[in-house]
Amino acid sequence: MKRSIEELISYLKERELRPSYQRLKILGYLLENRNHPTADEIYESLHSEIPTLSKSTVYNSLNVFVQARLVKQLTIEDSDTRYDIVTQDHGHFKCELCGRIYNFKINIDGSDTPDLKGFNIKDRNVNFTGTCPSCLKGKEIRGR
Amino acid sequence: MKRSIEELISYLKERELRPSYQRLKILGYLLENRNHPTADEIYESLHSEIPTLSKSTVYNSLNVFVQARLVKQLTIEDSDTRYDIVTQDHGHFKCELCGRIYNFKINIDGSDTPDLKGFNIKDRNVNFTGTCPSCLKGKEIRGR
DNA sequence: TATAAAATAAGAATGGTTCTTATTTTAAAC
DNA sequence: GTTTAAAATAAGAACCATTCTTATTTTATA
Incomplete structure (x- = not known):
């Protein structure tokens, strides 16, 4: 079930992260898609919804989430970096x-x-x- | 203790890999340096010894070793690919x-x-x- | 509403890795 | 030892995931 915007905003504010629209969408994506997506998969999916979304923003947001321990970064093989909301x-x-x-x-x-x-x-x-x-x-x- | 050339050649022949000079040196490096080096570290080290050594050759050889299960490829964090002779x-x-x-x-x-x-x-x-x-x-x- | 700080957009830049192709090396056959 | 085919190497171009840069926009506070 989709999380409310308020829940997502809380997620971020609790960690002193500014809840920009893009961040909320990326976080929402990870909560709804627990298949350990790559940065590119997240970008491709959200880009159709937010045409001005920048890949830099996706990378930046993910890095900030990892830093805040809100998301876990995983590399199972090669240089295949993925993200997991289950920390x-x-x-x-x-x-x-x-x-x-x-x-x-x-x-x-x-x-x-x-x-x-x-x-x-x-x-x-x-x-x-x-x-x-x-x-x-x-x-x-x-x-x- | 350094392995003999014959030992290294055996390592490769057992796995039907041609024992070129470069491959023997790369394999020897991994046996003598069990600190999980990166491809670049291996290259930089051997390059001073073999000035014509190509980085492509290092990557190619490592990939062939991994394929033959002679070496293990590991990524502990980020996109930091390393190699381990202990499989x-x-x-x-x-x-x-x-x-x-x-x-x-x-x-x-x-x-x-x-x-x-x-x-x-x-x-x-x-x-x-x-x-x-x-x-x-x-x-x-x-x-x- | 004003303003400062933070975030984003967009594409350039970086660097690790793969690809391409000419040349060299290896190994098998004789 | 020579010949030959197959494999490997060299060298740098190309690729691509990710980071960097800077102008602009957004967020949040006063």
């Missing part, structure tokens, strides 16, 4: 066939990892790649 | 102050993760960022 630690699985990204629950915070004794952990990323059940099923059916 | 699953911790990358042992293969039931997992990456003990110590001493 609590969780894993990401990327299917190499269809490219879809699945979230999964993780139980790893590193505090009990001997190798990391004395380290101050700020961010945790768990990223897997492989083949999802849908694509595995497709392969089997095609007899590959 | 067994393990975690990486990157210090945001000094930039150093630490390896740590992980106990996560996903086979017991309910959310990933039916998935075929090919690669696992666990990446943390934060502050390492050395930098934390430095901060304390400076009274920050």
Whole structure:
């Protein structure tokens, strides 16, 4: 269900970020599209709605959101930077066939990892790649 | 201890990769420098030794090594692509102050993760960022 | 309403990586 | 050792994701 504008404004004001129209749209997009979009996907989608939207604005806004810990930036493979509105630690699985990204629950915070004794952990990323059940099923059916 | 040329040649031949001089040097570099270097770091280092070495060759060789699963490509944050000769699953911790990358042992293969039931997992990456003990110590001493 | 600070627009610039093509190197066959 | 085909390299152009620059617009405060 779509968030109200007031909710989105709150999101930003709580973090002392000015709620410009563009920022609200970008934030709204991330809340409605939890498929870890790239900056380009966000831009392409909103650009049709806001013809004057600048790609610089999208990048700038995303960077500001990441800085404010409102959004999480993730790179699962290559230099494929994506954004996630769910900032609590969780894993990401990327299917190499269809490219879809699945979230999964993780139980790893590193505090009990001997190798990391004395380290101050700020961010945790768990990223897997492989083949999802849908694509595995497709392969089997095609007899590959 | 430096690996013999014969060992390096074996590494490549086992995977049906032609052991050109440049490839042997790049592979040797990764074995001797297990600090997850970037392509540029590898290039800059070897370039003084092989003045005609091309950056394309470094990228090409690294990509071929990754393809052959001889080397692992990792991206801990941003679009900071690095290479690791240790291909067994393990975690990486990157210090945001000094930039150093630490390896740590992980106990996560996903086979017991309910959310990933039916998935075929090919690669696992666990990446943390934060502050390492050395930098934390430095901060304390400076009274920050 | 006025004003200062922040954000945006638009495109230039940057830099990491890939592409292109001529040349060189490798390896197999003889 | 020579020949030859295939693979790899060199060198720089090209690409593209992202950042930078600066004039203009928007936001928020007084």
